[in-house]
Amino acid sequence: MSSAVIVVAPVATPAIAAGAVVLVGAVAVAAAAVLVARAANAAIEGAVRAVGDYGEKVEGRVAEIEAAEVEVLRWQMAAADVVAVNAxxxxLREQAKVAGSPVDVPPPLPLTASRNPVELSRLVAAAQAGIATAQEALDALVPLPRLTVVAQSPKAEKEMAAALASHQETLRSRYTEAIAGRPVSVPAGAVEEVLALLDPDATTDECAEVRSTAANLATQGHQGLYLTTLxxxxxxxxxPKVERRRLAAGWxxxxxDGPLNDALAGVERPARFAGTVEQLQAVxxxxxxxxxxxxxESTRLMRWAQETADQVFVLELARKWFTDNGYQVExxxxxxxxxxxxxxxxxxxxEYTADVSVDRDAVISGKLVREFQxxxxxxxxxxxxxxxxxxxIEEMARQIAAQDARASVVVDRDHLLEHRTEQTVDTTPHVRPIVRYKDK
Incomplete structure (x- = not known):
């Protein structure tokens, strides 16, 4: 006699998640998973970008958006920053492992490390500084390149040493300036300008290669062809190879690790994705x-993870609402x-139980069921x-809609009440229940 469906528009899910990420328990974890999954799926460009500046970005758009959306936008940008930094x-952890050196690598930053996205931006900035410090420490392990031509005079030798120092400084500047969204400050000289283009997440082997090539350029009389090649x-x-590695690392x-992994811990990954994560680890x-x-294949896996995170989050929302309102999860x-x-x-x-389910489109369905006749x-x-x-059900839908209006409910009060079993029980007061079974 009663069933209901609550439809939450897909675009509304991250907005509701942004409001729930500051809570505690399973709802907060699932909310963070929703935001992180979307951020990881959006990080397809792979480039190192300025992070932690979403306060200014949001303030620049305040006049264009509703006030209620400002905090949502901040949390979405915060999630994107966390995914980018953690990638x-x-x-960096992989590079330190290869180098076999005890470099102090900052730990991954959880999205739930703060209850305020602006405060989280400061934690992101601190993580960025830690990354730069660790990268410099790894870079110091790279031996200075050997010149293929020996300098012919003390003056030439001094010039080459100065050139090598300039190359070293240019590469070091990539760590601290490129990630802040500023052009790398380089000394005057074509070689330094080219070196400044190297991605800050290049491996020590890749750094050593370009440094060696740049050092050899200092011995060439005509650098044009060699510089173009570099x-x-x-x-x-x-x-481009570093960008692909960074994208794989983010995935x-x-x-x-983190809220997406925690939220999906009880969900079996489809067999078609067997081995995908291992291949990404190799990248x-x-x-x-x-x-x-x-x-x-990885994009399909991440799309599945995002849809499943939405599903788990909406289910946790329903669980919290019902348990807060006197229901027990049996x-x-x-x-x-x-x-x-x-x-x-x-x-x-x-006598009764209720089945509440969430499908792949994050649609909540609920119905009352009589346990027996x-x-x-x-x-x-x-x-x-x-x-x-x-x-x-209608009250739960109203509360969801209060966070984002893109939620609607359809209640069928004439739905035929179902019976879970074919048992017939006499529940008349003061009479011992008699269980009768239908004839087969």
Whole structure:
């Protein structure tokens, strides 16, 4: 006699998640998972960008957007920054492992490290500084290049030493200035301008290669051809490969650690994605490249992760609402396309339960179910409990819509009440229940 469907528009899910990320428990974890999954899926350009400046970005758009959307936008940008920084930390950890050096690499930054996205921006900035320090420490492990031509005079030797120092300073500046969104400050000279183009997340081997090439340029009388070759090597080969590694690192990090991993811990990953994460790990370690096929497969995996995070988040919202309003979760269930809760209530005295499920589109469905048939006429009791449950579903929808208006509810109060079993129980007061089974 009562069923309901709550439809939350996909574009509304991150807005609702932004409001829930400051809570505690499973709802906050699932909310952070929603934001992180979307940020990871948006990070397809792979370039190092300025982070932590979303306060200014948001303020610049305040006049264009509704006031309620300002905080949502801040949290979405904060999630993007966390994903970007953690991808770089993941790459740095791999480099430190290869170098076999105890470099102090900052830990991954959790999105829930702060209850305020502006405060989180300061934590992101601190992580960026830690990354720069660790990269400089790794860079110091790279031996100075050997010149292929020995200087012929003390003056020439001094000039070459100065050139090498200039190259070193240019490469070091990439760590502290490029990530802040400013052009790298380089000394006058074509070689330094080319070196400044090297991605700050290039490996120590890649750094050593370009430094060696640049050092040899100092011994050449005509640098034009060699300089063009170095530029081409950096811009067309090394940097795109670093960008692919960084993209893979971002995906691996969110899938293996943090709120997305926690939210999906109880969900079995589809068999078609077996081995995908392992292949991405090989990309991060530098043992293989991110091919078009692997990128497409990884994109599908991340899309599945995002949809599942939405599903888990909406289910946790429903769980919290119902438990806060006197219901008990008796069990959970997982079907092919939905996850759900079986609810009980003290007023139902075991006669009724409610099934609440969330499908792949994050649509909430709920229905009241009678556990067994009864001897006496229970139509009034059925209508009363169905009416209360329908009212509760509508109230939950109103609270969701209060966070984002793109939520709607459809309640069918004439839905035929289902029976979970074919048992018939005599529930007349003061009479010992008699269980009768239908004839087969």
């Amino acid at each position: 770089r930390i993941r790459l 530029r081409q090597r950096i811009v067309a080969e090394i940097n 691996v990090q969110v899938l293996e 991060v370690a530098g043992n293989r490249d991110l091919t078009d096929d692997l990128r497409a 069990e959970t269930f997982d079907a092919r396309d939905c996850v759900g809760l079986r609810l009980g209530h003290s007023d139902w005295k075991g 009864v001897v006496e006429d229970a139509s009034e009791r059925n209508r009363a409990h169905c009416g209360v449950f329908a009212d509760n």
